Amino acid sequence: MSPLLEIEDLTVAFTAGERTAHAVRGVTLSADTGRTTVVLGESGSGKSVTARAVLGLLGRNARVGGDVRLGGESLLGLDERAMSARRGRDIGLVPQDPGGSLDPLRRVGGQIAEVLRAHRVRNSRAARRELALELLSQAGVPEPGRVARSYPHELSGGLRQRVAIAAAVACGPRLLIADEPTTALDMTVQAQILALFQRLQRELGMALLLVTHDVGVARLMASTVVVMYAGRVVEEGPAARVLDRPAHPYTAALLAAQPRPGIPRGELAGLPGLPPSATAEIEGRCALVPRCPYAVAACSAEPPLLAPVAAGGSAACPVPWPDPVAAPGAGARTR
Numbered sequence: 374m375s376p377l378l379e380i381e382d383l384t385v386a387f388t389a390g391e392r393t394a395h396a397v398r399g400v401t402l403s404a405d406t407g408r409t410t411v412v413l414g415e416s417g418s419g420k421s422v423t424a425r426a427v428l429g430l431l432g433r434n435a436r437v438g439g440d441v442r443l444g445g446e447s448l449l450g451l452d453e454r455a456m457s458a459r460r461g462r463d464i465g466l467v468p469q470d471p472g473g474s475l476d477p478l479r480r481v482g483g484q485i486a487e488v489l490r491a492h493r494v495r496n497s498r499a500a501r502r503e504l505a506l507e508l509l510s511q512a513g514v515p516e517p518g519r520v521a522r523s524y525p526h527e528l529s530g531g532l533r534q535r536v537a538i539a540a541a542v543a544c545g546p547r548l549l550i551a552d553e554p555t556t557a558l559d560m561t562v563q564a565q566i567l568a569l570f571q572r573l574q575r576e577l578g579m580a581l582l583l584v585t586h587d588v589g590v591a592r593l594m595a596s597t598v599v600v601m602y603a604g605r606v607v608e609e610g611p612a613a614r615v616l617d618r619p620a621h622p623y624t625a626a627l628l629a630a631q632p633r634p635g636i637p638r639g640e641l642a643g644l645p646g647l648p649p650s651a652t653a654e655i656e657g658r659c660a661l662v663p664r665c666p667y668a669v670a671a672c673s674a675e676p677p678l679l680a681p682v683a684a685g686g687s688a689a690c691p692v693p694w695p696d697p698v699a700a701p702g703a704g705a706r707t708r
């Protein structure tokens with residue numbers, strides 16, 4: 374059976390006057406029920422735009438190609454009315470900053486009840502209010518009655534994020550998209566919110582698509598990891614394989630830059646310079662070439678294609694390279 378969410382060769386370009394920003398340059402990935410797909414990459418790699426394409430939230434200056442299917446139904450051709458019916462009901466969104474998704478002028482209980490009303494989940498106000506309290510309680514909110522009567526600014530960041538999660542799962546979506554949901558929170562609260570995602574996913578059996586720049590979050594949460602660089606997928610596969618035995622130099626550098634027992638924190642190890650901008654012309658070559666110490670002539674002559682990795686998943690790097698994370702000082706890596 375096909376996975377619940379299928380993104381196939383997605384391209385997204387934004388035009389403003391003469392300039393075109395190629396935010397997503399041919400991304401294929403999937404997310405399935407009961408599993409967590411983590412999209413991992415640095416700022417600007419196209420993670421959020423990929424997530425927003427699934428939700429149909431790209432705005433008028435976006436040119437979109439490829440396909441996005443949910444349960445076999447193509448979403449890209451749907452008009453705004455059909456798409457907004459699916460947002461909230463079939464697809465829930467938890468944003469990075471819940472302040473941005475919650476109305477500052479309305480009590481949070483009323484906002485959850487409004488989601489239920491918009492999608493006709495309960496007929497009466499009393500039933501919606503009751504379910505809103507249940508949802509807050511399910512999201513680990515202490516004193517749901519008091520919190521429901523509060524305005525967003527009266528709540529801590531962690532509580533606001535719990536409210537946003539309660540609203541996102543209110544209608545029992547099949548797919549939950551969380552875009553850097555813990556980045557704005559302090560470390561202890563981050564851990565609690567991630568545990569909440571794990572529990573809700575178990576209880577509600579959703580597919581979770583989680584966007585993050587944080588390898589620690591990927592390690593904790595991912596069934597599958599998809600690594601993005603410059604609007605493309607450079608590597609994907611089972612989390613344990615990608616995070617412990619990276620098959621792309623970019624993934625290895627990303628892992629080496631994150632604190633991990635025994636590995637000192639550093640810059641993107643061995644990768645000088647910065648990622649190309651979205652306006653850069655990188656068609657027909659690997660986007661990492663200017664930064665990659667292992668690049669050979671073929672990397673500039675051919676488009677980087679994902680090829681199977683023996684231990685699972687795939688990577689878009691045909692060059693044997695020494696892996697600085699798994700085996701410092703070891704010889705060339707072979708696949």
Ligand SMILES: Nc1ncnc2c1ncn2[C@@H]1O[C@H](COP(=O)(O)OP(=O)(O)OP(=O)(O)O)[C@@H](O)[C@H]1O
Pocket residue numbers: 387394395396414415416417418419420421422423431432586650651
């Ligand atoms: N509406 C837009 N108009 C023009 N360019 C955009 C628009 N939205 C995103 N971009 C550009 O697309 C590229 C990818 O952005 P995206 O937000 O997906 O990156 P990201 O990997 O999610 O990073 P971050 O975590 O910083 O959001 C960036 O270069 C960004 O400037």
